[in-house]
Amino acid sequence: MSDAAIIDGKAHAAALRAQVADGVAAFAAAAGRVPGLAVVLVGEDPASQVYVRSKGQATEAAGMASFSHRLPAEASEAELLALIALLNADSAVDGILVQLPLPHQIDEDRVIAAIHPDKDVDGFSIANVGRLSVGQPGFVPCTPLGCAMLLEDRLGDLAGLDAIVIGRSNIVGKPMAQLLLARNCTVTIAHSRTRDLAEKVRRADIVVAAVGRPHFVRGDWIKPGATVIDVGINRIEAGDGKTRLVGDVAFDEARAVAGAITPVPGGVGPMTIAVLMRNTLVAAHRTAGLPYTGI
Numbered sequence: 201m202s203d204a205a206i207i208d209g210k211a212h213a214a215a216l217r218a219q220v221a222d223g224v225a226a227f228a229a230a231a232g233r234v235p236g237l238a239v240v241l242v243g244e245d246p247a248s249q250v251y252v253r254s255k256g257q258a259t260e261a262a263g264m265a266s267f268s269h270r271l272p273a274e275a276s277e278a279e280l281l282a283l284i285a286l287l288n289a290d291s292a293v294d295g296i297l298v299q300l301p302l303p304h305q306i307d308e309d310r311v312i313a314a315i316h317p318d319k320d321v322d323g324f325s326i327a328n329v330g331r332l333s334v335g336q337p338g339f340v341p342c343t344p345l346g347c348a349m350l351l352e353d354r355l356g357d358l359a360g361l362d363a364i365v366i367g368r369s370n371i372v373g374k375p376m377a378q379l380l381l382a383r384n385c386t387v388t389i390a391h392s393r394t395r396d397l398a399e400k401v402r403r404a405d406i407v408v409a410a411v412g413r414p415h416f417v418r419g420d421w422i423k424p425g426a427t428v429i430d431v432g433i434n435r436i437e438a439g440d441g442k443t444r445l446v447g448d449v450a451f452d453e454a455r456a457v458a459g460a461i462t463p464v465p466g467g468v469g470p471m472t473i474a475v476l477m478r479n480t481l482v483a484a485h486r487t488a489g490l491p492y493t494g495i
């Protein structure tokens with residue numbers, strides 16, 4: 201059999217961002233203002249700084265207003281909660297993203313709970329988690345929603361397919377399972393205590409790997425022709441003092457067996473940011489009482 205198709209997340213993300221930019225222009229004409237996204241970063245973690253910068257650039261490229269807030273690594277929870285209260289009350293801010301993880305002195309659950317659910321474009325608040333689980337409109341976490349878009353683009357209707365999600369985080373695994381269930385897949389959620397994981401993966405038409413361990417999913421676990429979505433972003437030593445990004449799937453092995461597979465980098469990562477732009481545009485429509493008709 202020939203090698204898997206490589207799912208070009210970068211190209212999909214660029215197409216989605218172009219649609220969002222069109223939607224922003226139409227929104228501005230109707231509402232008389234542009235959508236706004238506030239991104240809050242606490243501390244100086246270099247990787248987080250890179251992500252926050254690329255989110256700000258994507259926001260401006262889409263024609264939206266970008267508000268960037270930096271707090272020092274030693275900032276108190278009260279300071280962060282006070283900033284969130286200001287952003288909740290600011291009518292120029294449609295979406296609020298607080299970059300995770302947060303320093304140890306700050307309780308992430310309390311911070312997420314402080315973000316108004318209608319501005320929670322990450323979809324992390326209890327209200328939005330509940331809405332997703334009962335099928336009401338709300339905000340869905342960007343990474344799993346981006347994965348669902350890639351899957352539907354590739355496979356069309358997902359109904360009846362066997363899907364396995366490896367990883368059960370609140371940010372990726374659990375919402376991914378909900379999205380696949382809502383699309384009528386038969387969903388298995390696997391995790392560190394799962395028995396006979398390879399055997400369970402071998403039954404799946406769709407494999408979503410979100411474990412955070414480099415090359416964890418092996419090629420001989422994959423059913424021939426399956427669609428493999430690799431959510432992992434792991435920085436490993438590449439020898440000669442350099443590092444490189446790899447996913448949770450042993451890519452070269454899996455691509456010889458799968459029907460289609462996302463690469464790392466250039467797969468799920470770029471979709472995450474494009475969906476964040478899309479969620480912010482949706483938030484602006486809801487706040488303005490305008491119908492949203494895009495993706």
Ligand SMILES: Nc1nc(=O)c2c([nH]1)NC[C@@H]1CN(c3ccc(C(=O)N[C@@H](CCC(=O)O)C(=O)O)cc3)C=[N+]21
Nearest residue numbers: 251297298299300301322465466467468469470472473
């Ligand atoms: N509240 C919150 N929401 C998030 O959505 C959030 C967060 N916190 N904390 C950190 C993670 C990480 N994240 C990524 C987004 C894009 C890429 C991305 O575009 N990656 C490129 C490679 C980038 C590189 O070279 O480092 C790719 O996969 O091709 C990666 C990771 C969003 N996160």
